[in-house]
Amino acid sequence: MLSYDYENALRVGEVSFEDINGVDFTSAYSRLMEKLDNGVVGFRDVIYNENLDEYKFFNGYKNVVVVGMGGSILGTMAIYYAVSAFKNNAYFIDNSDPEKTLSILNKIDLNDSIIYIVSKSGNTLETLVNYYLIKKKIGKLNSFKGKIVFITNDGKLKREAEKNNYEILSIPENVPGRFSVFTAVGLAPLYSLGTDISKILKGAREMDKLCRNEDILKNPALLNGVIHYLYDKKGRDISVIMSYIESLRYFGEWCKQLIGESLGKRGEGITPLLSIGAKDQHSLLQLYMDGKKDKIITFIVPKKYRLDEEIVFEDIDDKEVCCMLSDIIKCEQEATEIALTNNGIPNVKITIDEVNEEALGALMYMYEMQVGFMGELYNLNTYNQPAVEGEKKICWELIKKCDRYGSK
Numbered sequence: 215m216l217s218y219d220y221e222n223a224l225r226v227g228e229v230s231f232e233d234i235n236g237v238d239f240t241s242a243y244s245r246l247m248e249k250l251d252n253g254v255v256g257f258r259d260v261i262y263n264e265n266l267d268e269y270k271f272f273n274g275y276k277n278v279v280v281v282g283m284g285g286s287i288l289g290t291m292a293i294y295y296a297v298s299a300f301k302n303n304a305y306f307i308d309n310s311d312p313e314k315t316l317s318i319l320n321k322i323d324l325n326d327s328i329i330y331i332v333s334k335s336g337n338t339l340e341t342l343v344n345y346y347l348i349k350k351k352i353g354k355l356n357s358f359k360g361k362i363v364f365i366t367n368d369g370k371l372k373r374e375a376e377k378n379n380y381e382i383l384s385i386p387e388n389v390p391g392r393f394s395v396f397t398a399v400g401l402a403p404l405y406s407l408g409t410d411i412s413k414i415l416k417g418a419r420e421m422d423k424l425c426r427n428e429d430i431l432k433n434p435a436l437l438n439g440v441i442h443y444l445y446d447k448k449g450r451d452i453s454v455i456m457s458y459i460e461s462l463r464y465f466g467e468w469c470k471q472l473i474g475e476s477l478g479k480r481g482e483g484i485t486p487l488l489s490i491g492a493k494d495q496h497s498l499l500q501l502y503m504d505g506k507k508d509k510i511i512t513f514i515v516p517k518k519y520r521l522d523e524e525i526v527f528e529d530i531d532d533k534e535v536c537c538m539l540s541d542i543i544k545c546e547q548e549a550t551e552i553a554l555t556n557n558g559i560p561n562v563k564i565t566i567d568e569v570n571e572e573a574l575g576a577l578m579y580m581y582e583m584q585v586g587f588m589g590e591l592y593n594l595n596t597y598n599q600p601a602v603e604g605e606k607k608i609c610w611e612l613i614k615k616c617d618r619y620g621s622k
């Protein structure tokens with residue numbers, strides 16, 4: 215399913231086994247388990263949901279449009295772009311960038327679409343605006359033959375859904391948005407996109423077995439959390455997630471929010487930095503290798519690439535050399551790993567068999583648990599994001615001043 219290799223994080227010598235054992239990870243483990251057992255947070259419970267039938271009515275549309283922001287869309291994008299990298303019937307609308315939104319909306323036939331409006335609070339500015347645009351576009355049609363599903367618990371969007379008798383799915387209150395990919399937030403649109411959602415949950419459950427292990431060496435989420443925590447304390451507070459498969463780009467975007475909003479509190483936290491190999495060997499590797507000593511690298515690599523082909527080098531040391539395309543990128547990753555380690559840069563590696571639903575379920579759940587453990591190590595509230603509220607208030611005031619109807 216997934217293997218985790220931490221040897222190079224210790225080999226470089228900045229952090230040792232004694233350091234790991236010196237961290238009170240047992241208390242962190244117990245505190246998180248207690249929260250999960252008592253339902254204070256519900257991101258573990260949802261992976262055991264057996265009732266996937268409620269999504270079966272959401273099939274049969276050519277296009278799937280998902281409108282949301284942050285935790286309400288990034289997990290869906292992460293899984294879709296990973297497992298369905300070769301399809302193109304999904305449209306994701308999150309930002310308030312007029313050029314992006316309008317160019318997407320101008321090309322979709324909404325009549326042949328299932329449209330998900332996803333917002334736990336029901337009040338997120340960008341989601342609201344993008345919904346209004348869709349509503350306006352639908353209003354101009356003679357009749358609307360598509361389907362709108364709201365995934366929301368509250369706010370303006372819930373009221374809008376109720377007023378118009380749209381279908382509403384809800385999100386368990388104890389599952390924070392950025393941990394909600396295994397709820398209707400991710401599962402409903404992914405089902406409409408033809409993804410095998412039971413396999414996503416299967417992968418998450420298999421990972422959960424490992425994450426319940428009290429033995430840190432058998433618990434990759436706990437071990438990776440402690441390693442990153444220790445390196446942060448040594449000044450390596452930038453966590454580079456370097457994926458050697460492009461279809462995991464949005465997994466990185468999802469991780470960025472999960473790590474950033476969960477742990478960035480009270481002057482603590484690590485900064486996630488996304489990187490794609492082999493490309494970034496030609497742009498950022500110089501910085502990783504020889505820049506400030508503030509980074510720890512996580513390689514994410516598949517054993518098998520879903521497409522592959524033989525390639526012949528016509529002249530390597532006067533010889534023809536034949537290898538697979540996948541051999542090339544694997545050699546590049548290995549070379550980077552060896553060079554970084556030789557240069558004293560700590561790195562860990564997560565290997566998945568291949569990119570598929572189960573692997574994504576396992577990988578994403580591992581990160582949810584890792585962040586949960588890390589929040590306990592830092593002793594902070596992992597599940598809120600109070601610092602971003604200030605900007606929202608200022609922005610709503612500015613928007614009221616933009617009113618083009620004036621005092622009408």
Ligand SMILES: O=P(O)(O)OC[C@H]1O[C@H](O)[C@H](O)[C@@H](O)[C@@H]1O
Pocket residue numbers: 283284285286332333334335336337338341391392475599602
């Ligand atoms: O699901 P929503 O309520 O629309 O929230 C969407 C996103 O917006 C907020 O600003 C939060 O910082 C994020 O944690 C959240 O995922």
